[in-house]
Amino acid sequence: MTDTPISPAMLAGAAAPVPKEETPFTRFRKAFFEDKVAVAGLILFSIIVALALLAPLITPQNPYDLRSVDLMDSRLKPGSVAGEGFTTWLGTDGVGRDLYSGILYGLRISLMVGFLSGLIAASIGMAVGLIAAYAGGRVETILMRIVDLQLSLPAVLIALILVAALGKGVDKIIFALVVVQWAYYARTVRGNALVERRKEYVEAAQSLGLSNARVVFRHIMPNCLAPVIVIVTVQTAHAIALEATLSFLGVGLPQTEPSLGVLIANGFQYMLSGSYWISFFPGLALLLTIVSINLMGDRIRDVLNPRLEK
Amino acid sequence: MQGPVIAVENLKTHFLTRAGTVKSVDGISFHVNKGEVLGLVGESGSGKSVTGFSIMGLIDPPGKIVDGSIRLNGKELVGLSEDEMRKVRGREVAMIFQDPMMTLNPVLRIDTQMIEAITAHENVSEKAARGRARDALARVGIPSPDERLSAYPHQFSGGMRQRVAIATALLNSPSLIVCDEPTTALDVTIQSQILAEMQQLCAETGTALIWITHDLTVIAGLAQRVAVMYAGRIVETGPVDALLDAPIHPYTRGLLGSLPSAGVPGQPLMQIPGATPSLARLPQGCAFAPRCTLASDVCRTLAPESLAHGQDRAARCHHPLDAPKVAA
Amino acid sequence: MLAFIIRRIGQAMLVIGVMVVIVFFGVNVIGDPVWMLISPEMDQSAVEATKIALGLDKPIWEQFVYFVGNALQGDMGRSFVHGEPAIKLILSRMPATMELALVALFMAILIGMPLGVYAGLKPETRLAKAIMAVSILGFSLPTFWVGLMLIMFFSIMLGWLPATGRGDTVRVLGIETSLLSLNGWTYIALPALNLALLKISLVIRLARAGVREAALMDYVKFARAKGLSQRRIVGVHILKNIMIPIVTVLGLEFGSLVAFSVVTETIFAWPGMGKLLLEAIQRLDRPVIVAYVMVVVVLFVVINLVVDVLYSVLDPRVRLTEAKA
Numbered sequence: 001m002t003d004t005p006i007s008p009a010m011l012a013g014a015a016a017p018v019p020k021e022e023t024p025f026t027r028f029r030k031a032f033f034e035d036k037v038a039v040a041g042l043i044l045f046s047i048i049v050a051l052a053l054l055a056p057l058i059t060p061q062n063p064y065d066l067r068s069v070d071l072m073d074s075r076l077k078p079g080s081v082a083g084e085g086f087t088t089w090l091g092t093d094g095v096g097r098d099l100y101s102g103i104l105y106g107l108r109i110s111l112m113v114g115f116l117s118g119l120i121a122a123s124i125g126m127a128v129g130l131i132a133a134y135a136g137g138r139v140e141t142i143l144m145r146i147v148d149l150q151l152s153l154p155a156v157l158i159a160l161i162l163v164a165a166l167g168k169g170v171d172k173i174i175f176a177l178v179v180v181q182w183a184y185y186a187r188t189v190r191g192n193a194l195v196e197r198r199k200e201y202v203e204a205a206q207s208l209g210l211s212n213a214r215v216v217f218r219h220i221m222p223n224c225l226a227p228v229i230v231i232v233t234v235q236t237a238h239a240i241a242l243e244a245t246l247s248f249l250g251v252g253l254p255q256t257e258p259s260l261g262v263l264i265a266n267g268f269q270y271m272l273s274g275s276y277w278i279s280f281f282p283g284l285a286l287l288l289t290i291v292s293i294n295l296m297g298d299r300i301r302d303v304l305n306p307r308l309e310k
Numbered sequence: 311m312q313g314p315v316i317a318v319e320n321l322k323t324h325f326l327t328r329a330g331t332v333k334s335v336d337g338i339s340f341h342v343n344k345g346e347v348l349g350l351v352g353e354s355g356s357g358k359s360v361t362g363f364s365i366m367g368l369i370d371p372p373g374k375i376v377d378g379s380i381r382l383n384g385k386e387l388v389g390l391s392e393d394e395m396r397k398v399r400g401r402e403v404a405m406i407f408q409d410p411m412m413t414l415n416p417v418l419r420i421d422t423q424m425i426e427a428i429t430a431h432e433n434v435s436e437k438a439a440r441g442r443a444r445d446a447l448a449r450v451g452i453p454s455p456d457e458r459l460s461a462y463p464h465q466f467s468g469g470m471r472q473r474v475a476i477a478t479a480l481l482n483s484p485s486l487i488v489c490d491e492p493t494t495a496l497d498v499t500i501q502s503q504i505l506a507e508m509q510q511l512c513a514e515t516g517t518a519l520i521w522i523t524h525d526l527t528v529i530a531g532l533a534q535r536v537a538v539m540y541a542g543r544i545v546e547t548g549p550v551d552a553l554l555d556a557p558i559h560p561y562t563r564g565l566l567g568s569l570p571s572a573g574v575p576g577q578p579l580m581q582i583p584g585a586t587p588s589l590a591r592l593p594q595g596c597a598f599a600p601r602c603t604l605a606s607d608v609c610r611t612l613a614p615e616s617l618a619h620g621q622d623r624a625a626r627c628h629h630p631l632d633a634p635k636v637a638a
Numbered sequence: 639m640l641a642f643i644i645r646r647i648g649q650a651m652l653v654i655g656v657m658v659v660i661v662f663f664g665v666n667v668i669g670d671p672v673w674m675l676i677s678p679e680m681d682q683s684a685v686e687a688t689k690i691a692l693g694l695d696k697p698i699w700e701q702f703v704y705f706v707g708n709a710l711q712g713d714m715g716r717s718f719v720h721g722e723p724a725i726k727l728i729l730s731r732m733p734a735t736m737e738l739a740l741v742a743l744f745m746a747i748l749i750g751m752p753l754g755v756y757a758g759l760k761p762e763t764r765l766a767k768a769i770m771a772v773s774i775l776g777f778s779l780p781t782f783w784v785g786l787m788l789i790m791f792f793s794i795m796l797g798w799l800p801a802t803g804r805g806d807t808v809r810v811l812g813i814e815t816s817l818l819s820l821n822g823w824t825y826i827a828l829p830a831l832n833l834a835l836l837k838i839s840l841v842i843r844l845a846r847a848g849v850r851e852a853a854l855m856d857y858v859k860f861a862r863a864k865g866l867s868q869r870r871i872v873g874v875h876i877l878k879n880i881m882i883p884i885v886t887v888l889g890l891e892f893g894s895l896v897a898f899s900v901v902t903e904t905i906f907a908w909p910g911m912g913k914l915l916l917e918a919i920q921r922l923d924r925p926v927i928v929a930y931v932m933v934v935v936v937l938f939v940v941i942n943l944v945v946d947v948l949y950s951v952l953d954p955r956v957r958l959t960e961a962k963a
Contacts, residue, residue: 037771149653152890152942153935154897161931164919241780245901248782251919264783271790280790283783290778298774366863400865407863412856417878417954426874427864462954478864 031303041295048289052107059101060086064256071096075275091277093266099277102263103285109259110286113170114240117177121239122232124178125185126221132186133193134216144190150183155238159246168254173246177239188231192224226304233297237290244286260286313384314341315485315518316365316403321378321388323357323364330590334360336542337378339616342486342535347512347519349533349550351526351565355586357542358522362488365520366405367395383485401431404479408491410471414463421459424478431482446477451507469500476508486518493528505532526565530554535622538562541587541597544616548623558625560602596628604629646946650939657935658706724929728911732933733813734804735910738902739895741817741830743888746837751884753838754845759872761850769842776839781898785832785905792828799828802907829906833895837888844887848880855879882953889945893938 033039056062078091078099090099132143150158162176196202197220205215246252247261248268255262260282267278323335335357342348352358363369365380367387380387382402387395399405407413414423424443425436434442440459447455450473463471472492479487489508493501509532512519521533529536529550536553538546538561546559557563564582584601587593595613599605606629614626720727753773757766793801805822807814816822852858853876861871900912907913911930918926 149656152893152938154894156894156900157897157931157934160900160915160919161927164927237778241778244780245782248780249901249904249916251916264786268786271786271794276790279786283786286783287779290780291775294774294778368859368862396865396867398865399863405860405863407856407860409856413860415857415861415875415879417882418875426866426870430864430866430870464955475860 028303032299035299035302038295038299041292041299044288045292045296048107048285048292049111051104052111055101055104055108059098059104061098061101062105064105075270075278077275078277078281090281091275093263093278094270099263099281102258103260103282106258106260106263106282107285107289109170109253109257110240110243110261110289113174113177113243113253113259114236117174117181117239117243118232118236120174121178121181121235122185122228125182126189126224126228128182128186129189129191130193130216130221130224133190133197134212134220140190143186147183147186147190150179151187155180155242156245159242160249160251163246163251168252170253170257173243173252176246177242180242181235181239184235185228185231188227189224192227193220196220196223230297230301230304233293233300237293237297240286240293241290260289314343315346315383316520317341317379317381318361318365319379319381321361321364321380322376323360323369323373324376325373327372327590332590333542333592334373334589335364336592338537338539338542338544339378340537340544340547342518342520344485344518345513345516346535347509347521347533349529349536350520350522350539351524351529351536352539353524353586355541355589356539357589358524358539359490361539362405362490362520362522365486365488366399366403367392368399368405397431400427400484401482402484403486403488404482404484405488405490406472406475406479406492409495410468410475410492411463411495413475414471416463418462419459420461420463420466420474424459424474424481427478427481442481443477446481447474449480449511450474450477452477468496469504472496472500472504473507476504476511480511480515480517483515484517486520487512488520488522490522491524494523494525501528502531508532526554526569527571538565541592542589543597543626545598545627546623546625548619552623556631558619558623558630559598559627560604560629560631561598563631564601596626642950643947646943650943653939654936658932720923720926724925725933727914727926728929728933731909731911731914733815734908735896735899735903735912737815737817738826738830738833738899738908738910739892741826742833742837742895743892745830745834746841747888749834750838750841751845754842755849755872755877757842758846758849758853761846770846773839773842776835777843779835781832781836782901782905784835785829785902788828788832789905799824801828804909829902829908832906833898833902836898837891837895840891841884841888844884845880848883849876852876852879882949885952886945886949889941889948893941896934896937 051058074092074094074096076092078089086098090103092098093102128143128147132140159176159180162179163172166172166175201219202215205219210219243252243259244261244264247259248265250265253259253262258266263282264279264286267275267280267282270276270278318341319339320337321335321339322333322337325332325334338357338361340348340350350358350361360369360373364375365382365387367390369375375388378388382398385398387398390398414420421440421443424446425439428434428439428442429436444455444459447458452458452470452473458466463474466474475492493504496504505528508519511517521529523529533550536546536548536550537544538553538559540561546553546557546562548558553562554566557566561582564580567580568582570579582601587597587600593600593610595608595610596602596605597613599609602609609628612628614628616624616626617630618624619630753769757769760766789801792799803825805816805825806819807816807822808818809815810818816826849872858871858875861875866875896911899908899910900916902908903910903913904916911933914926915930917923918930
């Protein structure tokens with residue numbers, strides 16, 4: 001018997017409807033939203049970002065405008081009424097600034113510094129990782145040695161020494177944060193790119209005569225984005241925490257651009273005397289920001305990680 | 311005459327997943343006598359491995375044995391508590407897995423892993439247990455067993471590792487060993503060696519074997535009886551020679567026909583058209599009907615019962631080949 | 639094995655060498671190197687005199703050699719603030735930091751392992767989910783904030799534990815330690831816990847991931863098929879497998895513990911290297927900063943080396959292939 005008979009059943013199967021193809025993003029979105037906790041994180045984070053963006057519109061006071069700050073208002077308990085007539089829902093700090101306003105403005109700075117440094121570090125790190133993986137040979141070895149060196153030293157110390165040397169200021173903090181973060185991206189992307197490089201579509205692109213740059217950035221890079229996205233969330237949370245730590249230690253942002261860390265530091269001295277809210281509320285805001293980012297990042301990682309897919 | 315070492319009656323093992331209930335094993339019955347080798351043959355997804363795990367009581371949630379009975383030496387295994395089952399495992403029934411690299415723990419020594427198999431069931435001194443392990447290794451043909459005991463798994467070749475697994479299985483002299491494709495991952499030459507050795511060992515010790523495989527050629531030289539599984543059911547059983555010479559079920563014939571050795575040189579190899587059905591969405595009626603050349607309307611609506619076809623042969627088919635139906 | 643160790647030591651020396659170059663030239667790039675060696679209060683003529691006296695008017699290569707020569711003899715300048723040799727100052731504070739870091743490490747293991755293993759074995763239970771949720775918290779909370787909260791809670795509100803300082807010390811084998819007195823433990827409890835919290839989350843996650851991966855492995859199925867008890871399977875088979883990555887990660891993390899102690903020591907006024915560093919930064923005590931960097935770099939390189947060797951000792955697969963090589 002050499003003829004394979006076509007049974008009626010097979011024909012019937014061919015006429016059945018084909019399920020609609022889902023885009024990877026749709027699949028990702030569905031998987032992400034399955035976890036209630038991650039969704040809670042997303043909601044929380046959205047609220048925080050919204051508050052930060054709308055800060056000038058929803059706060060009774062601009063804490064940087066020295067004319068609107070009255071020393072007589074200092075260390076008011078949460079809920080008391082300030083001299084200007086508005087209620088300080090979260091109390092005031094040592095120089096009379098409304099804490100609620102201070103927190104929202106501080107959030108803007110903390111978020112901006114965190115995100116900006118994360119994006120820049122990701123870009124630099126990705127570029128380095130891609131180049132290292134694609135170029136191979138000595139270029140790769142040198143680049144990776146630098147990455148390894150950087151990664152073997154703790155972030156806190158590197159950042160500390162850098163800002164100690166460079167001084168205070170937003171640009172310097174962002175620089176320090178970028179220096180601390182890029183290596184992690186570089187290593188991850190390089191690992192990914194090494195795997196991708198061996199795949200057929202790279203050969204295909206090369207055989208079409210595409211320039212190296214185009215192959216790397218148009219073809220390989222998009223396939224390396226998944227782990228980068230995972231890292232970006234976690235690293236951003238770290239960057240925000242690191243900036244807060246540095247500011248708290250007094251070597252981060254200056255008093256003129258108070259991030260949440262600066263606010264917490266300002267309140268440290270008042271803790272023992274009972275005005276706990278000056279540190280507590282900014283701390284809480286910081287906490288919620290970081291936790292919400294981590295919750296989302298965790299879920300994103302679980303969804304995008306092929307190994308754990310059941 | 312002693313009863314069979316193991317008698318499985320209408321076993322049903324289902325997996326309750328979000329996508330639906332997967333009926334991996336849906337009502338199978340067979341038995342194995344002392345010293346006998348039963349070949350359990352089927353494609354991947356036919357439920358043969360799940361059968362093996364069901365016997366061992368290693369079905370984890372969301373899987374569950376929902377019906378049927380498994381009697382080992384007369385003792386009912388279905389429904390035993392985990393503690394009671396643990397005492398049976400490794401002692402009265404042992405199992406050998408497919409990939410020897412992964413079945414041995416890479417960070418523990420061989421002697422540790424063999425001795426613990428003994429001490430889990432008996433109260434013997436470590437020295438005595440080590441001696442037994444050493445003897446078992448020698449028996450399966452591993453040279454310098456004393457040195458080998460102190461070694462780690464990755465220092466062995468694939469064939470050697472599988473021999474260690476076999477030796478471990480034999481340590482407590484079980485009545486039955488379930489072998490889940492133990493030679494599939496090995497070199498062809500090693501395969502035949504191990505097959506021959508196992509056959510001899512079991513003949514010597516009187517241990518019954520259930521040999522699970524997808525490869526009919528393996529069964530041909532090893533087993534006395536064969537059970538063919540398809541989509542969670544046993545579609546044919548019988549003595550090996552009779553079954554291979556004159557299959558009753560169209561699927562069995564398809565399997566035999568698709569063997570490379572059955573092909574004519576120069577002609578394309580015969581294949582059974584279509585694919586195995588999803589075990590979560592089994593068709594009504596005979597599961598093989600969509601691929602069967604003899605399928606008729608009754609096949610598509612009514613699932614065939616297992617009917618006897620002469621001494622010690624049975625098949626589930628509305629249109630069995632050759633042998634006329636005999637009233638059971 | 640010996641060849642392996644020697645090779646790693648060679649690599650370590652190379653790294654230290656590179657770091658020395660970076661630190662030296664880094665300091666030079668940032669500012670006039672003379673500032674590294676003198677107090678900021680000196681006037682211009684004194685500065686010039688110091689420059690010449692210290693050979694800073696010579697070409698940079700000569701200066702580098704000079705610096706390295708001094709460094710190898712242990713001389714990295716004197717602290718402006720304390721007047722003592724910087725290196726001596728740092729080393730005198732090192733035992734306190736080491737003590738803190740070690741206690742924190744053990745706390746992390748003691749608390750984190752059982753929780754992580756449990757979460758890995760029974761991931762669907764409410765307790766396991768709660769553990770994972772809390773571990774995210776431990777991971778996200780900035781160390782300094784936790785420290786503040788710990789003080790607020792345990793010292794101010796409950797009054798159980800002292801907020802700052804170190805307990806009474808006893809000299810053992812030439813090193814001061816506060817771990818031998820109950821009083822010492824009350825002082826180290828909060829700062830060590832603060833430091834440990836970060837790592838506890840890490841240990842929990844590592845243990846859980848390791849257990850989950852191990853539980854899927856065939857050797858666990860085989861062990862069950864042999865009829866082994868659950869206790870043995872987890873306690874011997876699984877544990878031995880997950881210990882390898884956990885130990886190596888923790889070993890490397892020890893360095894980060896030392897780094898983070900900067901924060902913890904500042905909050906709890908623990909007299910260690912970290913607090914010294916921060917004070918040095920705030921008071922521009924540059925010799926101390928440089929000395930601290932050098933000490934920490936050497937420490938890190940040593941830790942990395944030890945962990946590498948430890949890894950090959952623990953994992954028989956690596957150990958034996960190295961032996962063959």
